[in-house]
Amino acid sequence: MDSIELQGISVRYRREKIRSLKELVVRGLARRGAPYFYSLRDISLTVRSGESVGIIGPNGAGKSTLLRVAAGIVTPSEGVAIGRGNIVPLLELGTGFESELSGRENIQFNGALLGRSRAQMRAQLDDIIAFSGLEQFIDAPLRTYSTGMVARLAFAIATAVDAETILLDEILAVGDAAFRARCEERIRTFVREGRTIVLVSHETEEVVKLCKRTVWLAKGEIVADGPSEEIISRYETQR
Ligand SMILES: Nc1ncnc2c1ncn2[C@@H]1O[C@H](COP(=O)(O)OP(=O)(O)OP(=O)(O)O)[C@@H](O)[C@H]1O
Ligand SMILES: [Mg+2]
Secondary structure, three states: OEEEEEEEEEEEEEOOOOOOHHHHHHHOOOOOOOOEEEEEEEEEEEEEOOOEEEEEOOOOOOHHHHHHHHHOOOOOOEEEEEEOOOEEEEOOOOOOOOOOOEHHHHHHHHHHHOOOOHHHHHHHHHHHHHHHOOHHHOOOEHHHOOHHHHHHHHHHHHHHOOOOEEEEEOOHHHOOHHHHHHHHHHHHHHHHOOOEEEEEOOOHHHHHHHOOEEEEEEOOEEEEEEEHHHHHHHHHHOO
């Protein structure tokens, strides 16, 4: 069974025009050229249920855009995106969180956004708090958390809510070594249980460890797609 199926996906944005004298002074005259910029161009990609897929590529390659399309957050300009089963995205840090609410309240809030009932979330509250390692801070408002602390909470929630597929966009990068090791262990368990992971990362070692397959993106297109070790060694030698 497929978890995610992308057929001929393009995402394009209109190039921004100069709208004020200040912009004109700062930027000079607008470059003439195509009115659109393609973040993704004609991408076809199938992720089967139970696969662990890494997405690599330089800044601006379209990796985050690809995950947003897979999560249904961005509507493609062309093509069809199909996601099956329960897909939990863990994308920009802090989305789905409220800074004035406490960590504990955010677990309920985030769970509700993911379609979980209060009772379901209450049943998992202790596990989520324990995994996050934030017991001491859990009743403080989220605005007082560090970036890594928010990531811990987000990862703990996303992996506790009984997802079939999780989409991770550079979430582990902000965690410390100890938390990263626990996340890796949880991701391995996840995959062992037959669930699906799509992981965007600049840490190629992490991708080799966690993902069997890797997709290399550049300038909105797929450069290569295959076994992680092979794709990553090609990626590293061309840099
Ligand atoms: N809302 C938007 N409007 C205009 N351009 C956008 C928008 N979102 C993304 N882009 C452009 O699309 C391209 C791909 O962006 P994306 O965030 O997917 O890259 P990425 O591969 O995740 O990069 P990074 O490694 O830096 O996270 C970039 O050039 C970016 O400027
Ligand atoms: Mg990105």
